[in-house]
Amino acid sequence: MTGQDEALRRRAQRLAWLIIGWDIIEGAVAVTAGLVASSIALLGFGIDSTIESSPPPSSSGSCAAEPAYRTHMIPGAATPARWTSSRPTWSTPLPAAVPLVANIVGSATDTDGGWHSFPGGHYIAVVGYKDDGRTVRIADSANPATASYWMTTIDLANWMATRGYSA
Structure with missing residues (x-):
C-alpha cells in the first residue's frame, strides 16, 4: 500500500x-x-x-469491525499465469464465497459474443462461477435486456485491470 x-x-x-x-x-x-x-x-x-450506525456482521457472523471486502489491484496486463495465481477468490462456489465487485472500464465481449462498453467506467458483480472458476456470471445493472451474462475470467481480468476488484 x-x-x-x-x-x-x-x-x-x-x-x-x-x-x-x-x-x-x-x-x-x-x-x-x-x-x-x-x-x-x-x-x-x-x-x-x-x-x-451498527456495524454489519463480519464473515465470522459476529458484529466485529473487520472489513468484509478487500480491494485487489491487477498490475499491468492480466496474463493467464497471473490470473490463475489469484483465482482462489473466484473458484470457491457461491454462496460460500463473498460475491466479487469489479470496477471496470473500456469494452469486453461475453461468451455469447455480446459487446459491453463503458468508456467512463462502471461497476459489475460476479455472482456465479463455472468451469472450475474459468468462467464467471456477471450481474450488470446497465442494461435490463442483458442484466446477466457469462464471461471468461481472463477477459474480465483484462476489463478491470486498470481498476481492480473487491471481494
Missing part, C-alpha cells in the same frame, strides 16, 4: 466514524423527540438511525 493509499484509507476511516457518530446523535435525538411527542414516525426514524 502506498503512502497516498494509506492517507486515503485513514481519511475514509475518519469519515466513517463521523457518519457513525452523526447517526448515533441523530438516533438519540429522534427517539427522545418521538417519545416526548408520542410520534411513531420520529421513533421509527430514530431506530432506523441507530440501525444505520
Whole structure:
C-alpha cells in the first residue's frame, strides 16, 4: 500500500466514524423527540438511525469491525499465469464465497459474443462461477435486456485491470 493509499484509507476511516457518530446523535435525538411527542414516525426514524450506525456482521457472523471486502489491484496486463495465481477468490462456489465487485472500464465481449462498453467506467458483480472458476456470471445493472451474462475470467481480468476488484 502506498503512502497516498494509506492517507486515503485513514481519511475514509475518519469519515466513517463521523457518519457513525452523526447517526448515533441523530438516533438519540429522534427517539427522545418521538417519545416526548408520542410520534411513531420520529421513533421509527430514530431506530432506523441507530440501525444505520451498527456495524454489519463480519464473515465470522459476529458484529466485529473487520472489513468484509478487500480491494485487489491487477498490475499491468492480466496474463493467464497471473490470473490463475489469484483465482482462489473466484473458484470457491457461491454462496460460500463473498460475491466479487469489479470496477471496470473500456469494452469486453461475453461468451455469447455480446459487446459491453463503458468508456467512463462502471461497476459489475460476479455472482456465479463455472468451469472450475474459468468462467464467471456477471450481474450488470446497465442494461435490463442483458442484466446477466457469462464471461471468461481472463477477459474480465483484462476489463478491470486498470481498476481492480473487491471481494
